[in-house]
Ligand SMILES: Nc1ncnc2c1ncn2[C@@H]1O[C@H](COP(=O)(O)OP(=O)(O)OP(=O)(O)O)[C@@H](O)[C@H]1O
């Protein structure tokens with residue numbers, strides 16, 4: 001079952017086209033990675049799927065329903081959540097207040113969801129009264145992901161998982177994401193600069209370049225592909 005199916009999608013800013021005919025899908029329970037050079041349109045793509053930027057053309061299907069006309073909060077209700085680049089936290093608010101903001105569309109389940117987020121990220125429970133601005137980079141990333149999870153998504157999108165974080169923190173985050181996928185059965189679409197991490201954490205990957213998909217396939221296979229090794233893993 002496809003959770004997300006994007007076909008022939010184009011989008012841009014002003015009259016500058018950035019994304020050109022993107023075709024990408026995510027299966028239920030799958031972790032899919034997007035990587036590629038700076039400015040290749042990865043964040044723009046997640047914004048279009050989240051409804052923060054209107055597509056110029058093409059379709060976006062979520063569980064077989066077209067959603068490209070829906071406003072962002074309607075997409076959140078249907079189960080699409082984005083942990084955005086730069087984390088977009090409310091730095092002057094506490095950890096728990098930030099999490100509660102992420103759960104406002106699912107108020108009835110807010111306590112259960114909060115418990116669940118704390119069970120995946122015990123550090124957030126310990127720091128629940130701490131201001132988001134006083135957290136470490138790794139804790140802020142946990143908070144950003146935790147806030148997205150408060151919307152109880154079926155598709156969790158994360159922009160720049162590892163940016164600015166120590167390798168040990170990233171490993172821990174990757175473990176948690178896999179267990180969230182396994183236990184909650186949600187799908188994850190992540191943008192990741194660190195190509196070897198992107199390939200290790202995901203089942204399939206897409207490579208963006210200048211707003212187009214230039215390579216795609218099962219991640220273990222991409223890892224062995226010469227073009228990927230030469231361009232993105234600087235070996236061989
Ligand atoms: N709000 C905006 N207005 C105008 N142009 C933008 C805007 N946001 C991004 N762009 C341009 O769109 C292109 C794609 O940017 P985008 O942020 O999607 O790339 P990216 O692949 O996420 O890059 P990075 O790896 O640096 O995060 C870039 O040329 C960028 O300058």
Ligand SMILES: [Mg+2]
Pocket residue numbers: 042043044085159
């Ligand atoms: Mg980006």
